[in-house]
Amino acid sequence: MAARGWICTDESAKEMLSRVSAERSLMLLPPLHRVPLRLGNVVEIAGPSPSAKTQILIQAAVYCILPKEWRGVHYGGLEHLVMFIDLDCCFDILCLSQSLKHRLMETSGSGNKVNWEQNDDPWGFGTEEPNIGYDEELFAACMRRFLYIRCYDTFEFLATLKTLRYRLQRARETHGVTAHFLMIDSIGAFYWVDRTSTSLHLESNSRKRLSLQSISETVVEEIRKLLLVHPMLVLATKATILGDTYSTNEVKRTSMKLSSNDPSNLRTVTGGPQKLSYREFMPLVWQSFVTHRILVRAADDDPASSKYQSQSIFLSEWLMPPLNSSDKFIVRDVITCICCYHFGSTHLQIFDTRNQGKKERSSRNLPGIGEEKSRRYLKILKCGSSLTWSSSRSFSKHKLVEHVACDS
Amino acid sequence: MGSLKSLECEYPIIDSDFQNFCASHGIFSVEDILIHDLYMLVAFAEQQSTSERLKQGITQILSIIDGQHQPWLNGMELLEDAQQNKQVLSTGCEGIDMLLQGGLCVGHLTELVGPSSSGKTQICLKVASGVATRYMGGVVFIDTGNSFSPLRIAHFINQIPDTIFKEVKQNILEKVMSQILCHSVFDIFAMLDVVHQLEYSLRSQVQTGADQVRLLIVDSISSLITPILGGSGSHGRALMISAGFLLKKLAHEHNLAVVVTNHMVGGEGGILKPALGESWKSIPHVRLLLSRDPGSSICHMSILKHSYMASGRAARFMI
Numbered sequence: 001m002a003a004r005g006w007i008c009t010d011e012s013a014k015e016m017l018s019r020v021s022a023e024r025s026l027m028l029l030p031p032l033h034r035v036p037l038r039l040g041n042v043v044e045i046a047g048p049s050p051s052a053k054t055q056i057l058i059q060a061a062v063y064c065i066l067p068k069e070w071r072g073v074h075y076g077g078l079e080h081l082v083m084f085i086d087l088d089c090c091f092d093i094l095c096l097s098q099s100l101k102h103r104l105m106e107t108s109g110s111g112n113k114v115n116w117e118q119n120d121d122p123w124g125f126g127t128e129e130p131n132i133g134y135d136e137e138l139f140a141a142c143m144r145r146f147l148y149i150r151c152y153d154t155f156e157f158l159a160t161l162k163t164l165r166y167r168l169q170r171a172r173e174t175h176g177v178t179a180h181f182l183m184i185d186s187i188g189a190f191y192w193v194d195r196t197s198t199s200l201h202l203e204s205n206s207r208k209r210l211s212l213q214s215i216s217e218t219v220v221e222e223i224r225k226l227l228l229v230h231p232m233l234v235l236a237t238k239a240t241i242l243g244d245t246y247s248t249n250e251v252k253r254t255s256m257k258l259s260s261n262d263p264s265n266l267r268t269v270t271g272g273p274q275k276l277s278y279r280e281f282m283p284l285v286w287q288s289f290v291t292h293r294i295l296v297r298a299a300d301d302d303p304a305s306s307k308y309q310s311q312s313i314f315l316s317e318w319l320m321p322p323l324n325s326s327d328k329f330i331v332r333d334v335i336t337c338i339c340c341y342h343f344g345s346t347h348l349q350i351f352d353t354r355n356q357g358k359k360e361r362s363s364r365n366l367p368g369i370g371e372e373k374s375r376r377y378l379k380i381l382k383c384g385s386s387l388t389w390s391s392s393r394s395f396s397k398h399k400l401v402e403h404v405a406c407d408s
Numbered sequence: 409m410g411s412l413k414s415l416e417c418e419y420p421i422i423d424s425d426f427q428n429f430c431a432s433h434g435i436f437s438v439e440d441i442l443i444h445d446l447y448m449l450v451a452f453a454e455q456q457s458t459s460e461r462l463k464q465g466i467t468q469i470l471s472i473i474d475g476q477h478q479p480w481l482n483g484m485e486l487l488e489d490a491q492q493n494k495q496v497l498s499t500g501c502e503g504i505d506m507l508l509q510g511g512l513c514v515g516h517l518t519e520l521v522g523p524s525s526s527g528k529t530q531i532c533l534k535v536a537s538g539v540a541t542r543y544m545g546g547v548v549f550i551d552t553g554n555s556f557s558p559l560r561i562a563h564f565i566n567q568i569p570d571t572i573f574k575e576v577k578q579n580i581l582e583k584v585m586s587q588i589l590c591h592s593v594f595d596i597f598a599m600l601d602v603v604h605q606l607e608y609s610l611r612s613q614v615q616t617g618a619d620q621v622r623l624l625i626v627d628s629i630s631s632l633i634t635p636i637l638g639g640s641g642s643h644g645r646a647l648m649i650s651a652g653f654l655l656k657k658l659a660h661e662h663n664l665a666v667v668v669t670n671h672m673v674g675g676e677g678g679i680l681k682p683a684l685g686e687s688w689k690s691i692p693h694v695r696l697l698l699s700r701d702p703g704s705s706i707c708h709m710s711i712l713k714h715s716y717m718a719s720g721r722a723a724r725f726m727i
Contacts, residue, residue: 048686049689049713050689050712050713050719065483088690089653089657089660090656090691090693092716093486094487094490094716095716096483097483097487098716140484142483143483143484143487144482145482145483146483147480147481147482147483148481148482148483148486149477149478149480149481150478150660151478152478152653152657153650153653155442156476156478158443159473159474159476159477160477162446162470162473163470163473166474167480186690189649189690190649192642192645192646192648192649192687193649193650195642196642196643197646207434207435207436208434208440208443208444210439210443214443215443217443218442218443218444221445225447240686241686241690298719
């Protein structure tokens with residue numbers, strides 16, 4: 001009888017598919033929206049410093065901690081916890097709170113109680129925004145769903161991972177919801193320190209050595225086991241610390257901005273293809289654990305956007321799964337909005353995260369950022385006349401990097 | 409990290425039986441536990457005769473490990489801490505304050521990069537005098553190249569329009585100068601020593617009000633690190649990163665602002681780039697690029713990296 005019970009089916013494939021797609025639904029996180037992600041994926045966001053990696057994490061965190069609906073207003077968030085492990089120790093909570101406030105204000109619109117106080121705003125941006133309030137209770141509830149820890153060395157990181165399971169259980173009891181995102185800021189932060197750490201063990205051979213390999217294996221094993229019990233989306237940033245061609249260009253770019261604002265001057269200096277040299281330095285055990293990888297970097301200036309001194313343009317490119325396109329996104333100074341631009345199409349696609357649909361419109365020029373308040377969060381627009389295209393639209397996989405680097 | 413034997417007196421559950429069981433799996437210290445698979449250990453413990461006691465011992469070890477890391481905080485607690493403790497310190501120079509929207513952030517590591525004689529040390533001296541005067545806070549100045557000049561600091565202090573009476577001004581001058589401590593160090597280990605001692609004194613004393621250290625300046629950290637950064641060896645970089653993390657920890661836990669200076673080296677195509685390489689880039693919170701036209705006293709400063717501001721913003725000012 002026991003054997004018969006073992007052989008009987010639990011559920012059919014159709015039932016399993018519907019169950020899994022309900023529990024682990026696909027998520028689209030701009031600017032990582034090209035590839036849908038689900039719980040259980042491990043995404044690595046790699047890029048030289050500074051590129052907007054932490055900003056991407058902050059935007060994803062805001063999406064997760066927002067509620068689906070609150071007092072009749074639809075926010076469209078996941079209403080789950082975010083666990084943020086800060087290995088870089090460069091996280092600024094004010095960024096997160098400003099992004100969240102901006103999102104709440106935009107969505108709730110006018111008619112709520114006006115709570116916008118001047119002393120609450122450390123950067124004096126109150127004059128730009130219309131005077132609509134945000135719900136303080138909702139803000140506090142959302143901020144409490146963001147759990148943060150910082151680790152100053154590898155041992156603290158390993159101790160955090162070992163006790164993460166119990167922490168999640170306690171958080172579930174306190175908040176009633178579980179964590180959906182696990183964010184690790186800068187997985188390679190202790191790389192050099194781990195490489196030099198060795199331990200001489202003369203007593204017995206069975207004692208495990210403390211080395212980069214053993215530490216990475218432990219990290220991967222702990223996260224893997226955790227994902228079995230608490231399925232989460234893992235977002236890890238990684239600073240590319242080996243041999244990058246962007247170090248000189250970054251200084252060139254900023255010194256050019258200092259000198260003259262003449263567009264023709266900028267165009268001649270920053271023209272030319274930028275080859276992306278990306279060298280993997282993390283141990284193989286981590287590389288094989290990662291299921292998705294995206295590369296971000298700061299783009300060079302183009303003349304059309306040089307007048308917007310308060311924003312930076314970044315390029316992103318999916319390496320795993322390899323896509324034949326590169327996105328461009330802009331982070332504005334108050335880090336409220338990440339607008340995305342897509343190189344590959346001739347007509348516009350406007351992607352609205354609210355109704356998850358795509359609409360096509362005629363092409364527009366670049367300076368129209370932020371004009372439409374209804375498209376509150378995400379736009380994919382064709383860049384203006386400053387882009388030139390190679391005539392053949394058939395991108396082959398081998399030429400992935402070169403097409404990304406085409407002349408702008 | 410303690411060995412298991414040393415934990416025995418405090419936690420009697422970690423008795424010799426438990427230690428022998430752990431030793432049979434190659435675990436002699438808490439460090440070994442961190443890289444070992446605990447579920448496997450529990451499974452092995454199940455097979456032993458004293459499984460209950462062993463599992464209790466493992467639970468005890470886990471709670472010890474739980475105390476090894478920083479506490480988990482939620483967003484509201486972080487925000488409260490940022491609003492209460494992490495103020496903005498004015499640098500005393502209007503141009504820099506405008507660029508940084510207030511000045512130096514407490515809890516942040518700010519890096520000043522620039523070619524030689526671009527004004528880095530002058531800015532450090534000005535900031536030191538400004539913080540010591542305006543906030544009556546202690547300043548620790550770690551000087552690696554004998555560039556600290558008390559005369560210049562006195563000059564900056566006298567520039568701040570305060571009182572008109574000469575005796576009062578002299579008193580203020582003495583008081584402010586006594587709050588600025590200068591340490592001359594010439595290698596990285598001496599610097600780490602000074603920083604560790606500072607950390608120890610901050611941790612053990614309860615400092616309130618006027619004497620609290622508010623600012624730590626290292627001028628210049630690159631001259632300490634560059635000699636040990638050899639080609640492809642990792643020891644130099646590991647030391648650099650450990651030093652960076654120590655400074656950040658000090659800044660955050662004890663509410664200091666830390667300023668370090670860096671010089672520039674030649675890169676590809678003859679363009680200057682900041683020294684200390686790629687690994688250093690992600691350590692400071694804020695990186696500022698300085699330059700000065702030869703012969704003039706007007707400096708340009710631009711942002712290379714900032715927590716929340718776009719890089720490329722620039723300002724001009726005079727020191």
